[in-house]
Amino acid sequence: MERIHHINPFAKRDTHTKNTIIAWYLLTIITWLLSIVVSVYYTFHSPHDGVWPHRKIWHQNYAYQTAFRMNHIIASIYWIVLFVFQGVYIAHLFSGNVNRVNEACAVGSHFILNNLFHFAFVMLFVRSLFGWAELFIILNFINLTSLYFRHPGYARFIHYPVVSGPLAWTFVAIYWNGAIMVPHPASLVARIFGNIFIWSILVYGLFYIVIYKDYTMGLSLSVLSAAIGVSQFLRQVIAFQWIFAFIIMAILFVATILVAVPTGRNARVASARDADTERAPLLGEN
Structure with missing residues (x-):
């Protein structure tokens, strides 16, 4: 069992060897660049292989009149950020702070896997292989959910870009791609199911906001709900879906603010308390 733990890249470790850190350097950068390159390339170019209809990422998005179609501008800004x-x-993998390096390495295996799953999803999505694309989204959802519950307390510079940001997108993308995948995605039945399932974004977001006080998850899902709402509004003004999306966006945003502001205030109080504790021995010596 000890040997399995030693070779398992997903095992929790407090420290990492020099060779492990170097491996994370290389694999993290390579897979991250792969994820960026394929996303940017297929935003502006269509694939030229395969027998299925192939389109750019956002051309696929607009080719199907689904209940989860997104506004490409808002969604693109989300991904750029x-x-x-x-x-x-x-960059923190190259930090001189040992604790920061160890924390960054601790989530490295999941981040690398997320990049590979995202690469696979994009390659399949633009080639209209939506069933296979859905499989990789679900696998990535499992990967990122496991990461979230195993490492929920890391600093925000790790938590948002590696955990909550990708996880929020993956959750919404399950519906986004899934709605395209089903037969007759623009039918009345599909729209009704869309009107129902969109509320799961609110439930999912409130779970993390209330239980984990995770305002990054709330804000991420709020932005993605806005992307859905704007697209649905521009598609059809008289419809429930954009109204629901904007209601969900508003509730998540307000809940995010209510959690984020006290969190910042508590952090300042804790910092002041720590400063007083550090000064206490000095005061005692006088």
């Missing part, structure tokens, strides 16, 4: 923060996370 996420990629930038992921770059900040990777």
Whole structure:
């Protein structure tokens, strides 16, 4: 069992060897760049292979009149911000602070797997292989959910770009791609199911906000709900889906603010308390 734990890349460790850290350097950067390159390339280019209809990422999005179609501008901004923060996370692998390096390495295996799953999803999605694409989304959802519950307390510079940001997208993408995958995605039945299942975004977001006080998850899902709401509104003004999406966005955003503001205040109080504790021995010596 000890040997299995030693070779298991997903095992929890407090410290990492030099060789392990170097491996994380290389694999993290390579897979992250792979994820970025394939996302950017297929945003502007269509694949030229395969027998199925192949389109750019957002052309696929607009080709199907589903209840979870997103606004490409908001969704693209979401991903640009996420990629930038992921770059900040990777920079901490090169930090001189040993604790930061160990924390960054601790989630490295899941982050690498997330990048590979995202790469596979994009390659399949643009080639209209939606069933296989859904499989990789679900596998990534399992990967990121496992990561969340195993490492819920890391600093935000790790938590958002590696855990909550990708997890929020993956949860919504299950419906986004799944709605395209089902037969007759623009039918009345599909729209009714869309009107029902969109509320799971609210339930999912409130779970993390209430239980874990995770405002990054709340904000991420709020932005993605806005992307759905704007797209549905532009598609059809008289419809329930965009109304539901904006209600969900508003509730999640307000809940996020209610959690985030006290969290910041508590952090300042804790910092002041720690400063007083550090000064106490000095005061006692006088």
